[in-house]
Amino acid sequence: MYDVIVVGGGVIGGLILRELTKYNLRVCLVEKANDVCMGQSKANSGIVHAGYDAKTGTQKAKFNLLGNRMMEKVAQELGVKYSNIGSLVVAFSEEECSALQTLKERGEKNGVSGLRILDREELHRMEENISSEAVAALYAPTGGIVCPYSLTVAAVGNAMDNGADLHLLFEVEKIEKTENGLTVSAKDGRALQGKTLVNCAGIKSGEIAAMVGDEINVNGRKGEYILLDRESGGFVKHTLFFAPTEKGKGILISPTVDGNVLLGPTAEEVDDGNTETSGAGIETVMEKARKMCKNVPFFNTITSFAGTRAYAAEHDFILRESERTEGVFHCAGIESPGLTAAPAIAEHVVKNLLSTRLKLEKNKNFSPYRKADYFFKDLSREEKNELIKKDPSYGKIVCRCEGITEGEIRRAVRENPPALDTDAVKRRTRAGMGRCQGGFCQSQVMEIIAQERGVALEEVTKKGKNSYIIRGRTK
Numbered sequence: 001m002y003d004v005i006v007v008g009g010g011v012i013g014g015l016i017l018r019e020l021t022k023y024n025l026r027v028c029l030v031e032k033a034n035d036v037c038m039g040q041s042k043a044n045s046g047i048v049h050a051g052y053d054a055k056t057g058t059q060k061a062k063f064n065l066l067g068n069r070m071m072e073k074v075a076q077e078l079g080v081k082y083s084n085i086g087s088l089v090v091a092f093s094e095e096e097c098s099a100l101q102t103l104k105e106r107g108e109k110n111g112v113s114g115l116r117i118l119d120r121e122e123l124h125r126m127e128e129n130i131s132s133e134a135v136a137a138l139y140a141p142t143g144g145i146v147c148p149y150s151l152t153v154a155a156v157g158n159a160m161d162n163g164a165d166l167h168l169l170f171e172v173e174k175i176e177k178t179e180n181g182l183t184v185s186a187k188d189g190r191a192l193q194g195k196t197l198v199n200c201a202g203i204k205s206g207e208i209a210a211m212v213g214d215e216i217n218v219n220g221r222k223g224e225y226i227l228l229d230r231e232s233g234g235f236v237k238h239t240l241f242f243a244p245t246e247k248g249k250g251i252l253i254s255p256t257v258d259g260n261v262l263l264g265p266t267a268e269e270v271d272d273g274n275t276e277t278s279g280a281g282i283e284t285v286m287e288k289a290r291k292m293c294k295n296v297p298f299f300n301t302i303t304s305f306a307g308t309r310a311y312a313a314e315h316d317f318i319l320r321e322s323e324r325t326e327g328v329f330h331c332a333g334i335e336s337p338g339l340t341a342a343p344a345i346a347e348h349v350v351k352n353l354l355s356t357r358l359k360l361e362k363n364k365n366f367s368p369y370r371k372a373d374y375f376f377k378d379l380s381r382e383e384k385n386e387l388i389k390k391d392p393s394y395g396k397i398v399c400r401c402e403g404i405t406e407g408e409i410r411r412a413v414r415e416n417p418p419a420l421d422t423d424a425v426k427r428r429t430r431a432g433m434g435r436c437q438g439g440f441c442q443s444q445v446m447e448i449i450a451q452e453r454g455v456a457l458e459e460v461t462k463k464g465k466n467s468y469i470i471r472g473r474t475k
């Protein structure tokens with residue numbers, strides 16, 4: 001019998017799982033996919049928002065600010081890349097200049113520090129590639145960037161290192177109240193017993209809520225992106241936003257923690273978790289990016305992708321116990337700034353919600369640190385030599401674009417949570433994330449996965465289910 005079953009391996013479920021392992025509790029995470037971080041947490045802008053955008057008094061405003069303040073420490077503990085680059089909301093007209101003032105006042109009410117309106121001259125000094133049409137900007141020095149998938153994977157890995165269980169390919173389809181707690185059943189017939197459950201199922205959190213008799217409407221809004229190669233790194237120095245509209249924060253241009261440049265996302269209503277990109281979507285991103293900056297280096301585009309925001313009708317985070325089933329807690333409608341807010345949401349859910357049903361006793365053995373999540377290429381020459389002496393597989397480069405070694409790939413398949421397919425390796429190591437997008441290294445990555453897992457090469461998939469890469473042997 002688990003004390004807590006967390007449903008959904010996104011950044012919210014992952015950080016809640018980690019928070020739970022700080023206490024003497026038996027906990028697990030169930031995830032319907034064959035890896036964690038397969039929902040919106042893997043395809044978003046990776047911005048640690050300062051907190052001026054959310055309406056004052058909302059859960060979003062509260063947890064955005066708290067999460068922003070916690071992110072650097074959490075990222076450090078988990079060995080995840082984070083950078084406090086600051087953000088700029090750029091105005092192109094008189095009307096937008098007054099919107100900046102409104103945002104600044106709201107931010108100050110929300111508790112955001114250091115907000116400042118920049119005039120044209122200062123803005124152009126700070127961002128040399130900004131459009132000549134840009135007239136002013138709101139500068140938020142507390143804005144930052146983080147790697148969203150590294151954060152999620154590391155949070156789950158750290159929780160597992162601290163004793164949590166992970167059940168992959170466990171698609172929850174039924175939750176029943178029993179005498180002692182709950183029975184949570186998966187589509188494939190597996191069942192787990194738990195005293196309590198936390199619903200962190202993203203776009204499906206409304207469906208999980210319905211399983212316990214609650215009505216929460218969660219809808220999807222797709223956002224498409226373009227990613228530029230690291231050769232364009234430095235094109236912008238801060239995260240650049242347009243002034244927000246009813247539909248959200250609009251398209252942004254931002255550096256990523258890995259030195260790429262991200263352009264997007266669009267905003268299109270969708271019924272499900274649809275993450276297909278489209279010609280029209282990419283055109284929209286390009287058009288808006290051209291408005292924000294001059295000479296955008298689109299020739300350095302290496303890929304496009306999309307993510308789907310899961311939003312509730314009230315456009316605020318829903319963090320509460322079920323109205324119908326005691327011991328079930330919902331984290332629903334966690335749209336942007338959900339990534340930023342995640343560490344603070346996790347702490348709140350455990351300390352203020354689950355604590356009403358469970359006794360929280362500190363786990364004296366809890367370690368907040370993830371085993372070193374180093375990238376070989378970032379090590380000094382001495383450190384590299386030391387590592388190669390211990391394990392010669394670190395001396396062989398597999399992904400030439402990103403400089404990723406065989407040792408790093410083997411480690412990704414072995415450590416918690418294990419990478420079972422090529423996309424999972426890519427999210428953990430960046431092998432296949434560079435200019436050739438895996439064109440050269442994918443076959444070698446497949447071989448390493450097959451060896452490590454003791455399966456045939458034909459069984460190695462790209463992203464679980466039936467996404468086989470090769471059909472069979474010709475000779």
Ligand SMILES: Cc1cc2nc3c(=O)[nH]c(=O)nc-3n(C[C@H](O)[C@H](O)[C@H](O)COP(=O)(O)OP(=O)(O)OC[C@H]3O[C@@H](n4cnc5c(N)ncnc54)[C@H](O)[C@@H]3O)c2cc1C
Nearest residue numbers: 008010012032039040041044047172202223337338339340
């Ligand atoms: C385009 C886009 C841009 C964004 N940009 C930012 C940003 O820059 N900054 C920011 O702070 N926030 C941003 N966000 C918001 C942020 O990404 C989300 O708030 C956050 O990732 C939500 O995480 P989650 O864990 O709730 O959901 P998810 O990451 O979607 O995780 C839900 C998980 O539940 C699993 N699941 C679903 N149903 C079941 C089931 N029946 N059984 C078992 N498992 C199930 C799914 O497979 C999935 O892994 C953005 C979102 C999008 C889509």
